[in-house]
Amino acid sequence: xxxxxxxxxxxxxxxxxxxxxxxxxxxxxxxxxxxxxxxxxxxxxxxxxxxxxxxxxxxxxxxxxxxxxxxxxxxxxxxxxxxxxxxxxxxxxxxxxxxxxxxxxxxxxxxxxxxxxxxxxxxxxxxxxxxxxxxxxxxxxxxxxxxxxxxxxxxxxxxxxxxxxxxxxxxxxxxxxxxxxxxxxxxxxxxxxxxxxxxxxxxxxxxxxxxxxxxxxxxxxxxxxxxxxxxxxxxxxxxxxxxxxxxxxxxxxxxxxxxxxxx
Amino acid sequence: xxxxxxxxxxxxxxxxxxxxxxxxxxxxxxxxxxxxxxxxxxxxxxxxxxxxxxxxxxxxxxxxxxxxxxxxxxxxxxxxxxxxxxxxxxxxxxxxxxxxxxxxxxxxxxxxxxxxxxxxxxxxxxxxxxxxxxxxxxxxxxxxxxxxxxxxxxxxxxxxxxxxxxxxxxxxxxxxxxxxxxxxxxxxxxxxxxxxxxxxxxxxxxxxxxxxxxxxxxxxxxxxxxxxxxxxxxxxxxxxxxxxxxxxxxxxxxxxxxxxxxxx
Amino acid sequence: xxxxxxxxxxxxxxxxxxxxxxxxxxxxxxxxxxxxxxxxxxxxxxxxxxxxxxxxxxxxxxxxxxxxxxxxxxxxxxxxxxxxxxxxxxxxxxxxxxxxxxxxxxxxxxxxxxxxxxxxxxxxxxxxxxxxxxxxxxxxxxxxxxxxxxxxxxxxxxxxxxxxxxxxxxxxxxxxxxxxxxxxxxxxxxxxxxxxxxxxxxxxxxxxxxxxxxxxxxxxxxxxxxxxxxxxxxxxxxxxxxxxxxxxxxxxxxxxxxxxxxxxxxxxxxxxxxxxxxxxxxxxxxxxxxxxxxxxxxxxxxxxxxxxxxxxxxxxxxxxxxxxxx
Numbered sequence: 001x002x003x004x005x006x007x008x009x010x011x012x013x014x015x016x017x018x019x020x021x022x023x024x025x026x027x028x029x030x031x032x033x034x035x036x037x038x039x040x041x042x043x044x045x046x047x048x049x050x051x052x053x054x055x056x057x058x059x060x061x062x063x064x065x066x067x068x069x070x071x072x073x074x075x076x077x078x079x080x081x082x083x084x085x086x087x088x089x090x091x092x093x094x095x096x097x098x099x100x101x102x103x104x105x106x107x108x109x110x111x112x113x114x115x116x117x118x119x120x121x122x123x124x125x126x127x128x129x130x131x132x133x134x135x136x137x138x139x140x141x142x143x144x145x146x147x148x149x150x151x152x153x154x155x156x157x158x159x160x161x162x163x164x165x166x167x168x169x170x171x172x173x174x175x176x177x178x179x180x181x182x183x184x185x186x187x188x189x190x191x192x193x194x195x196x197x198x199x200x201x202x203x204x205x206x207x208x209x210x211x212x213x214x215x216x217x218x219x220x221x222x223x224x225x226x227x228x229x230x231x232x233x234x235x236x237x238x239x240x241x242x243x244x245x246x247x248x249x250x251x252x253x254x255x256x257x258x259x260x261x262x263x
Numbered sequence: 264x265x266x267x268x269x270x271x272x273x274x275x276x277x278x279x280x281x282x283x284x285x286x287x288x289x290x291x292x293x294x295x296x297x298x299x300x301x302x303x304x305x306x307x308x309x310x311x312x313x314x315x316x317x318x319x320x321x322x323x324x325x326x327x328x329x330x331x332x333x334x335x336x337x338x339x340x341x342x343x344x345x346x347x348x349x350x351x352x353x354x355x356x357x358x359x360x361x362x363x364x365x366x367x368x369x370x371x372x373x374x375x376x377x378x379x380x381x382x383x384x385x386x387x388x389x390x391x392x393x394x395x396x397x398x399x400x401x402x403x404x405x406x407x408x409x410x411x412x413x414x415x416x417x418x419x420x421x422x423x424x425x426x427x428x429x430x431x432x433x434x435x436x437x438x439x440x441x442x443x444x445x446x447x448x449x450x451x452x453x454x455x456x457x458x459x460x461x462x463x464x465x466x467x468x469x470x471x472x473x474x475x476x477x478x479x480x481x482x483x484x485x486x487x488x489x490x491x492x493x494x495x496x497x498x499x500x501x502x503x504x505x506x507x508x509x510x511x512x513x514x515x516x517x518x519x520x521x522x523x524x525x526x527x
Numbered sequence: 528x529x530x531x532x533x534x535x536x537x538x539x540x541x542x543x544x545x546x547x548x549x550x551x552x553x554x555x556x557x558x559x560x561x562x563x564x565x566x567x568x569x570x571x572x573x574x575x576x577x578x579x580x581x582x583x584x585x586x587x588x589x590x591x592x593x594x595x596x597x598x599x600x601x602x603x604x605x606x607x608x609x610x611x612x613x614x615x616x617x618x619x620x621x622x623x624x625x626x627x628x629x630x631x632x633x634x635x636x637x638x639x640x641x642x643x644x645x646x647x648x649x650x651x652x653x654x655x656x657x658x659x660x661x662x663x664x665x666x667x668x669x670x671x672x673x674x675x676x677x678x679x680x681x682x683x684x685x686x687x688x689x690x691x692x693x694x695x696x697x698x699x700x701x702x703x704x705x706x707x708x709x710x711x712x713x714x715x716x717x718x719x720x721x722x723x724x725x726x727x728x729x730x731x732x733x734x735x736x737x738x739x740x741x742x743x744x745x746x747x748x749x750x751x752x753x754x755x756x757x758x759x760x761x762x763x764x765x766x767x768x769x770x771x772x773x774x775x776x777x778x779x780x781x782x783x784x785x786x787x788x789x790x791x792x793x794x795x796x797x798x799x800x801x802x803x804x805x806x807x808x809x810x811x812x813x814x815x816x817x818x819x820x821x822x823x824x825x826x827x828x829x830x831x832x833x834x835x836x837x838x839x840x841x842x843x844x845x846x847x848x849x850x851x852x853x
Contacts, residue, residue, distance in 0.1 A: 027443050031450050034463075042458040043318050051317055179299060183306050196313050270654045277651055285639045364635045366600040368652050369623035435543060515602050518540055519595055 003099055004107040022116060026123055029071055033124070036063045036191075037131045052195040057132050058222040059193075064124040065146075065218035066190040069153060072116035075161050078109050079178035082165035087173075092258060102162055102247045109158050117150070142224045149217040149229075152236040157185075157213045159243035166247065169254030189214035212239045274370055275378045279346060282381040293383055300387025301394070304337055307453070322457030327399060328481060329455060334395035334409065335477050336452035339416025341388030347421040348385075350377040351445060353428035354438045357513075360520030373510045377421065389413070405484060412480035415499045419476045420448060422499075422506035429506075432513025444471070452477055472502065529609075530704055530736045531574040531597060536606035538567040538592055566592040568760040569606070574738065576703075579730055581747035582740040584757035585848060590740045593757070594706050597738070598628055611703055624653060627697035631709035634689070635696065638682040642673060642692040645681065646699055653700035660699065667695045670732065671725050687718035691725065698729070705729075707739040711746055723749050744841045758848045775843040779818060781809040783825060784832040797821055805831075810838075 037060055044056040054062070082105065085091045094101045129135065138146075164181055167174040189210035194202055205211060216232040287293050311333075315326045324332065349356060356362060356376060365375040396409050427441040448471055456467065456478040467474040475498040483491050544560045567589040574580050582590040595601040597608055599615035599622055608615055613622045636645045643664065650660030668674060671691050676684055681692065690710060697705065707726070711719045727750060730737055741747055747754060747768075754771055756764040764771070785805045793799055796815030801808035811821045818835065 028446055028450070031447050035450060035454055038458040038460070039314075039321070039454065042322055043314065176295065176299060179303075183303065187306050187309050191310055192313060266654075270651075274651050277648060281637050281640060281648065285637065288639060360633075363595070363600050363630060363633055366619065367598050367623055367626070367628040369620045369654075370652055517601065519591075519600055 004103055007099075007104060008107045008111045010111075022119070026120065029067060029120060029123060030127060032067055033060075033064060033127050033131070036060060052193070054193060054195070054222075057134060058136070060132060061128055061136055061222045062193055062218045063191065064128050065150075065221050066214050068117065068120045068124050069150060069157075069214055069217065070186065070190050072113050072120050073154060073157055074109070074112055074116070075157070075178065075182055077112075078105070078158065078161050079165040079175060081105075082162060083168045083174055086166065086168040086254070089258075091255070100248070102159070102244075102251055105162050106155065106158055110154075113154055113158075117154070136222055136224075138221065138224050142220075142229075145229060146217055146221045146224070149220060149232055149236060152233075152240060153213045153217050156209070156236065156239045156243050159240075159247045160209060160213075163243065163247040163250055166250045166254055169250070169257055184208075185210060185214055193219060207235075209239065212236045271371055271374065275374050278375070278378045279381060282379065283383075286381060286383045296384045297387040297390065300384040301391045304333070304388065304391045307333070322455030322459075324455040324457065324481075328485060330395055330399050331481050331484060332455065332477055333453055334392045334399065335412055335416060335480055336449075337388040337395065338392035338409070338413030339420055339452070339476050340449060341385040341392060342413050342417025343420035343424075344382040344385035345389065346381070346417065347377040348380045348382040350421040350424045350428070351441075352380075353377065353425060354431035354436070354441055357428070357431040357517065358435060360518075362514075362517060363519055366517075372514065373425065373507060377425065404487075408480075408484050408487075412484070412495070415495055416476035416480070418499050419472055419502050420445075422502035423448070423470075423472065425506040426502075426509045429509040429513045432516040447471060448473060448476075472498065475499070528576050529573040530576045530578075530611060531572075531738075532607075532609040533573065533593075533597070534571045534607045536567055536570050536593065536596060536608060537565070537604050538589075538596060538601060539604055540564045540566055565760050567596070567603075570757070570760075570762050571606075572755060572762065572765055574736060576736055577730070577734045578753060579726075579737040579739065579751045580753045580755060581751040582738065582755050582757060583742075583744070583747055583844060588757045589760040590757050591708055594708055594738065594740060598626060598706055599623070624700060625702055626704045626706065627700070627702035628706045629690075629693045629697050629708065629710055631690070631707075631712040634693065636681045636689070636692060639680055641678050641680055642684075642695070643677050645692065645696055649696045649699045655700060663699055663701070664695075667698065670728060671695055685718075687714055687721065690714065690722060694722075694726070694729075698733075698735075701733070702735065704736045704738065707737065709740055709742065711741060711743055719743070719746070726750060744844060748840050756844060756847055764847050771843065772840070775838055775846075777813045778838050779811045779813065780836050780838060781807070781811060781818070781821060782834040782836070783807045783809075783830055785825070786829045786831055789825060789829065791824060794824070797824070 040056050040059050044051065044059075047056050049056070051059070085094075091101065094104065097104075125135075161178060161181070164177045165174050167177055188197070188205065194205045194211070194215050197205065205215070212232070212235050216236065220229060220232060311326065311329055314321060315329075319325070321329070344351065353376065362372060362376055365372045365379075368375060392409075392413060396405065399405070424441060424445055427444055428437065430437045430440070451467075451471065451473055456464070456474070459467075464474075467478065475495055479491055479495055482488075483495070540563070542562045542564055544562050566587075570589075570593065582593065584590045592601065596603050597610055597615060599619035602616055610622055611625050615622050636642070637648065640648070646664050646667075647657075647660055650657070650663075655663070664677075668677060671694070673691065673695065676688055681689060684692070694705075694707075694710065710726075711722055714722065723746060726737065726739075729735060737750075739746070739750065751768060753767050754764065755762055766774075780800075783806070785807060788805060789807070791799055791802065791807070791809075794816075796812040797820075798810040798812075799807070800810055807825070809821060811818060822830075822833075
């Protein structure tokens, strides 16, 4: 465990050096929130109106949270790195190292994520307060639970992306698969809560990764209740186990294929 | 003078053609880049279908007008990224001394630099734009206006990027600023003007000239007005002129690779 | 007739100084500190038609900066440049029609195209009619021995072949002056020799004035009749190769292997470079003394082996740098 913490720390330190670049990149985040604020303000004719069960404030806080999760994830970068590792054969060097490749990827990427996540969260809260002038009615304990579910959401997300990117063992370029995954999460899981989609799609969404990596934590934040909290943690737990198994399975199989081919 | 312009255009077209040929060497990547971009743009239709199911007028735009806005945004993005890809890498080219080769040629340096590469996926944007036009309603008039405004939008986006990237001559690493501005323009370009209020509207008609790249053209296409058309053309020329002016002003400060070498 | 005249040319670069770490980054944004680097300081020279002149000097001496000012890439801070009657600062495009440039570290060719197509592209850049370009290519094909690979995409060519094509591409418009910045960088000795022969042939055939920079002294020794040595932005020597050699060839090196140890001390005109066990190395200045004088000092019966040689050009040049430093 110590070595993973070291990997995490060194990655975090490296990224601290580029803090200025990261902060400037956050302007994009502000713009997105600004656009959504204007969009929903136009659509909600008065603030007390509910659309699909959401008030205007809830809609905007929902997007603030999902966009934090989305933008601090850095999924494309991750997928590119893994695809390159596989294609260039770099991954072969990792086989002999005394750590698990998937673990290495997870912890090194968490270093990057956590830094962005903390900064974006501060930014998101400030933006929400400026635009809306109010904060969701939520207890400290619930906030802690939301943060934990955000953490789980990201770990699952990283592991799923790792699984997808490791398909590169079998086909030339797995980036299109990542692309497809990211589009699904972005279009179906970030902009609107599940309730905005046709009723017949909603059960499918509920058991898809959208629910655990994006919708769940955000919904919990804007409308906390213990039932959905427990439900989300159960689903996240199941997805966590599934994604650990999947990513390690495809890595081990892929490496064996690499060995047969002689790297 | 006329032959000079002719020769200049000939060289830039050749350069774009060769850059395209280079990208076409790998056919699979080439085609999939284009297709993925079309799918990428199309996926955002979901957002508008849902929004218009809630309300049938958003920011004063009907669904059809939003389609048009999307089409024009994609067209402008596509034209600027395909024909002038390096307008979006210009600050990096300035900082790493990549203008040297163009400076010893008897042609326009800015044009040579920005036409030296093409973005293949931008062809997907252009194709997507015309698909949208088909859905919107194709007529000779709409086709011509759409094409014209796509080109003017492309010129505006490239010019704005050139203007901000040229700041690299004075301040060195400005990539972050120019990249952010470019992505802001892309983000705003697909939302109706009417949902925004106040200061931001002034920005749309000044340093983030989406007003001239998208909003005014949408207005002209739904409600033709020759006066507005002339305004758009005049503004485009103004931005092109400003881009050349800033670039050539900065070129006097160009330091080739010397800045990098001297960095301790 | 002078092709290039340079008078009191100076160029400074402003370099941002950045301290390490996060604090340094923030500091450099809020209150940037600059260092002024004087890359070129008041240099003057002139070059005649048909000359082949070498610019040599250590890294960062200002040779590339000077060349870049002559070609119009960089703007001088001070001084005057006249190339073929034009001011590169004002008439950059006009000048471009009559000069050619090869930067060894910056390729200008399209790598996915064949040399032939590349040459045609450059023909278009210089507004040369198709027919004339084709004729020109045929000419160079022979002169630069391109037949073997003229229809192979540039990315499949060896470095030496590429440089040959780069040179041809920069000659397609028959420039009167050719600037070669490190043309042989990264090439092996055999290929270097080949490139040199070709450049020489070209200079003879077309009377093109050639200005060349290089790290490699042998490039210069074999190609150029005139050398301009630059160090720290200043010209420390501007002379013919012959003079340079003659001046420094007044010095000879004696390597001797002795039977027994001799105790020698520096004398007027004789410097001991090395004295280790039975091996001696002396530098003899022929202006002050003679070889026989030096050998007499050694006691001829004691010599097992002796070798008398010229000072290598490389060493001459580095000693000139050092003189310039003082």
